[in-house]
Structures are given as structure tokens and as C-alpha cells.
Amino acid sequence: MSIPFSLMFYNTENFYDTANDPYTMDDEFTPHGEMNWTEKRFNDKVTKFTNVVKDIVKPLTPDIIGLAEIENKMVIMSILDEFRLHGLQKYSFVHYDSPDERGVDVAMIYNTESFLVLESNPILVHFPGVEDRTRDILHIKGKTITDVILHLFIVHFPSRREGTDRSEPRRYFVASELRNGIKKTLSENPDENIVIMGDFNDTPDDNSIDKVLGAEKSFENISKHKLYNLMYIRHKRGIGSIFYKKWLLFDQFIVSGNVLLSDKIDCKPEYAGVFNPPYLIHFDKKGRANTNRTYRGKYTGGYSDHLPIFLKMQLR
Helix, strand or coil: CCEEEEEEEEEEEEECCCCCCCCCCCCCCCCCCCCCCCHHHHHHHHHHHHHHHHHCCCCCCCCEEEEEEECCHHHHHHHHHHHHHCCCCCEEEEECCCCCCCCCEEEEEEECCCEEEEEEEEECCECCCCCCECCCEEEEEEEECCCCEEEEEEEECCCCCCCHHHHHHHHHHHHHHHHHHHHHHHHHCCCCEEEEEEECCCCCCCHHHHHHHCEECCCCCCCCCCEEECCHHHHHCCCCCEEECEEECCEEEEEEHHHHHCCCEECCHHHEEECCCHHHEEECCCCCEEECCCEECEECCCCCCCCCEEEEEEEC
16 A cells, blocks of 8 residues: 655745845835735735645645745745635644845745654855855755655755856855755765755756766666656756746756665656646747746736646655
8 A cells, every 4th residue: 555645846936925024135025115015916926826736736735845935934824824724724834044135945834644844954055255145955854654754955056147157156055065964864874765855046967966966867776875866857858847048947856766766665757747737837929838927027916937846756
């Protein structure tokens, strides 16, 4: 007998509350800011996010929900209130405020009936020699209802917005910090199950993931201590989670070989994918597809500039 266990990750794009935080760069996402970010628009985004969660692994809902670009606990608590209105009662969350300049963090929402959080901590990222701040890496150790221990790492690598020369070394640095966090976990127990999810702002072929993190792209001769990119097959097929001139697969699941070889977990690359129903896609006047984001120059009431990804495992 096997038990379904699913994970999703979603960069929710600027999921701010409406209050002005004097310590972060959130001014434009306030009722009187440039984006005219009102309570009505915030509540609409909460409802839209909840609908995605209900649909992504339908008829079930995800056991683990990794998030990026969440401003604070208030946003997550508003989401959980909306969950309860839709009958999703048993969810809780893990979140730490990070020093990110824009005030956006990574976080995790989880089903308390199928996953028990044992430990959690932020892995701080301090760029050497510069004052710029970025979000932490979130590390959670938890246990499934079948007593499988999972170490989850949720990441949001630095944006490409400032150009390759400036931003790529920063992604290399965050990848090295992630790698160090994983090495520390495996040094304590080399047979731990590692699951990494996040927005890497790089594709599986880029050096931050391929070389620095060392995520393998081939699934022949699996070694339980190496890392394997479950999204590589989708990437080679041209499937993406974000559109910039072309579809790019920035959002990925990466697991340790021990997850793939485990007799207690059924996990294969084909179990991972990008969720792209029509309501998450915007078509322009020429029929070109893009993500259905919240703003396209002006407020359009969409979802995000990213598509969510999912992983449907089975617990034996």
C-alpha cells in the first residue's frame, strides 16, 4: 500500500500586505503607493492563490507548499484563514523574517496531519564585501506519517534584474551556501533525504545549479549522496515556469539520490512538473503565451509572473 505525498513550490510575485513597513522597500505596494495595492486587491490575490492550491494536485491538496516573495506572517495567516473557508483546516506554516531589502521571504505551509515539523532554521546569506541583503534559505527537518525523515530546503536565488555580471556571482554564492547547508546535514547522517525546492533564477543548465550546487541531470547509476534535478527533463523539452523572451525553467525540485533509491519513498523525475492551466496563462493580441501576472504595466488581477511546480511522491 502506498500513500500520496505531494509538494508544490510557487513564487507568488510580490505577495505584500497593504501596510507600509518602514524598514523595507514596500512603499509601492500600499494603498497610496505606485501599485495602489488595496485590501480588495490583496484579498483577491489570497483567493486566487488558494484556488491554485486546490487545483494543483487535484483531487488532493499539497502536503508541503514552498513559497517565495511572501512579505510576512500576516500574509500567510490571511492565506490560512482563506484555506479554512475552503475546508482546508489542517495547515500551519514556517516563516522567518529575512533581511531582504524588498522585505520578501521564503516560507513553507504544510498539512499538519501528514507532516510533523521537528526542527527549522534560516540559513543566513551574507554576501562577502557588499552591503546588499537577500532572503535566507529556509531549512526544515520533518517527519511524514510513515516516519520518513525529510530535510527540506526552500530557496529564492538573487534576481537577474541587475544583469549577469552583477547577479550571477551572487547566485553562485547562494548556491555554495546551500551546498554547505546540505553537506552539514549529510555529515550528521549521510543517509538523510534531501528535497530542495525554489526559484533559482537560473535554469538546470546554468552553472549555479549544474556546477556549484552539483545537481546531476542524468539518472543512470544513481548515487545516494549526490543531488539530482527532477526538472531537467521538462527543461530539455522547452517547458518553463517564467517567460522572458522565451520560456525559462527557473523553478525546480532537486533531491538527493537517497530519495530516489529509498524503499520508503517512490520518487521519479516524471512525477515532477509545471502547473500551467489556462487561467494561469495570458495570451497577447498576437496569441503569444505569457504568465498571467498581477500587473502588466497596470493592475490586471492575475496570479503571478511564475507558474507553480509540483512533485507527486508516494510513501510506501
